[in-house]
Amino acid sequence: AQIVATRGDLFPKQYVDALNQFADNLDPMPVSMSKAIITQELLLKDGETFEDVFSQFDEEPLGAASIAQVHRAVLSEKYGFREVAVKIQRPSIESKLMGDIANLKTIAKLFRHVDASPVDYYTIFSELENQLQDEFDFSKEAKAMDQIYDSLATAAELPIVMPRSVPELVTRRVLVMDFIKGTPLSRMQKKMEESGIKPGSIKSKLFGRKFVESLTEVFGRTILGTGLFHADPHPGNIMITDNGDIGLIDFGQVKQLTPSYRDTIAKIIIALDERKGAGEDDFESNELLGKLILDLGVELHKDAKHEAGAAIAMWLFDGSVENLPGGYDVGELSPDSPVKEIKEFTQDLVLVARSVVMIKAFSNRFQIGWSLAEKWAPIARKMIHDSASTDDRYLLHDYPFAGRVRNLKKRIKKRSANFAKTLLVRMPPRIRSLIASALIQ
Template identity: 55%
Template sequence: MPPPSPLPPPATATERLLRATKFWSATVPVIATYYATYARLAALDRVYPLIGRDCLTDDECRVEWERNHEYGADVLATVINDLKGFYVKTGQIIASRQDLFPKEYTEALKGLTDYLDPMPLEQVRAVLDLELRSLGLTFPDVFEAFDPTPLGAASVAQVHKAALTPRFGGGPIAVKVQRPGIEGKLMGDVRNLVNLSRPLRGNKAMPVDYFVVFSELEAQLADEFDFLAEAGAMRRIRAHLSADPYTKRPRPLAITMPQPKEGLVTRRMLCMDFLPGVPLSRAAEEMKARGIEPDSPEARLFGEKLLGALTDSFAKSILELGFFHADPHPGNIFVLENGDIGLIDFGQVKQISEEQRRTLAKVMVALDDRESDSNPEDLKKIGDLALELGVELREDAKPEGPAAVAMWLFDGSVEELPGGYDKGELSPNSPVKELKSFPQDLVLVGRSTVLLKGLSSRLGIPWSLSHEWSAVARTVLNPPEAAVAARGAGVRLALAAAARWLSGRVERAVMALPAPLRTRLLGAVLRWKKLFRRRAA
């Protein structure tokens, strides 16, 4: 009799239903406590003046809400850690949005960003043996060494460091291995969430239309189980970012991306370049270990470099190509040992139409060109373009609503939104509350923009995505003629490459200086950059 297989059987329909039941039986009471607290505080606010008592102070109300947050965060973390699967992805989104969710939730769920319980090594070997056999290979043919401790373990797959044999070029690589039987479990999870969020459509108490969000995530998740498609996405995005789409000449990359190893990719196994570094979710610990304090000039310069690299890469992939990385949580963003920014895990990508990317480009230009945040002509132009994207607002929304939504999404530096709206998404007066529906194809564009907005908020760096994207947007709307674009392209490329090389050398030299001198020097650089931006504005 053959030994039992180390691979677990796929989840049955009954098991998937039980998972959904367990999730909602835990979370519905949390939702109920929020409604109850809101109703109780509203009632006290009305009754206290009638009996001669003062209304609750802001501090007293905050204590009430914090008690709810602590309870809810504990329940949510427990049920997600128990169920794993797609619910982990929901937790990852919450953990990465410090600007949106209470700190109790982001702290309780931050461990979900890049590491889950790993698969046993025998399961990893079983999957690899099956996939290599489909290529006519064996484990010793390909791997000279294989680290049994995973670099990271996520909901769909886990990654190990390995070394290739000389036959395949040698050297270190990363090997992504899909969890056996995970496709049916995760697709069942998200389908249950889609069905259960359907009755909540149109409920103004909900921050967003979760039905649209989960429907889009369901469509994207279906592609995440095919590593052949992921390898193709990695190649396509890298090729676009490394060459000007008009002149076809090479251009410097703002981020580092791993590339797949030819001949070593299957639907459930992906061998790719190894990127030495740490995920952004652990970057603060790494910087502290190197003696870099959170509020120091070194930390701020790193924050600007991080935002700049991600902003540049997403501007070019979204606005120029219309095809982009759609899962940019802090576990997928790497800080490399040389200080560069890396982006991994291209399992979730999104294609938008030419019409959508051109309209997005028009929104960026209109936001960048506005004279003020209250100019009626500017607000109408911005609002009309937001509606052209497919955004629908409630019938009783303020006239400034469409423009306020666009500013909320794409300009994190704005001080006051038009129409008196609040910047906080959970505020009852948030422009997001006015949304009746959001175009499903643009849900993941919004996810990318709110990540950048959340990072800028966490780093304390005002960041206008519309301003940073405006140069790319203007080129997309007015593509240069091939002859004109080619003229001088070689000089610009040489200058950009030289500037990148010099910047890297200077950065390494400065970081090697003693801490007091380094801090003073970088502080002077920050003051100069701030003055330059003010004059440019």
């Protein structure tokens, strides 16, 4: 529902508007219940009263979703009068949602090997089941949120506004964190239209470009950098602050990728970036992308076209491409979409793909052309560079071509072929061909 709500370019407006409520506009708990849960979780163990912790507490929630609802509050003098958001878990919600997921997995398993099924939903629901188990523990959410904040704060300027937790006011069912003042993206389009900013207008596109750029940088630096990233970027979890900054909230769903998996994504991004300007029939480039997609854990149907892997990589990570190899269609709902060639995929790919597809959806929503591969390429190259040894980096830069080939041959004898792959993926197709010829000779 949340994904469909972002795809006004694919689905009728009445569907998009109706499903938009699932972002953060469900029926809330009574405030008396919210306060009772807070008191039970935070206060009784220390003998404090509600007023000892909160000098203000807004009874009207900021938003209510399936697992929790959030209230704005101001902490007491003891906590520095800090303006905060208080996230409170709904009673008994864990057993209900886990039961729903178990039922969905049972149904999905029955259709897992049916050819007419477009996607392996069993894998998707299995990954969501794993994520939900952590999402019910707000102490894990607070830890992940603070870790992601710290990883992004290493830059001169944080590309996005994020909350930090109040560690002494965090339990399994209650999370107190910084308050991000603004409007959820789920309600922003209506607000823009009320202000006279129409979809497709110059102002709308300028806002959309800044918005998509911020999200792209954040997800590039977290997916490719630390591997720990926000895995639920739907419109209810994205804020537009009063001064126009982009805010990211609700870190209940996060994903940690292994270094090897990040490395494979980085190689795909670099290969796509270096493919720019090549024709759709560029055999070498298609071969490389096809292999890397398999390394990402994608299994194709036996009768899939030879170019299917490359087409999937381009469809997923490069929204600016108009023509896909193999005659596949870029249209996501097209019967000729390369997605139909996917038989199975790993759980690691589920939330990476979800985040990437969401960013693609936002670029379509604001009617701006966008290529994740182009924007992520500098981050991917830096990641590959930083993971290489000092000697390896010497070969990756201004080193004479002949010497590079000689040293590459020596390295292959001493080490696994992974080093050769690292070098070759970073080079344009023409250079890769020259090196391959030199090695064979």
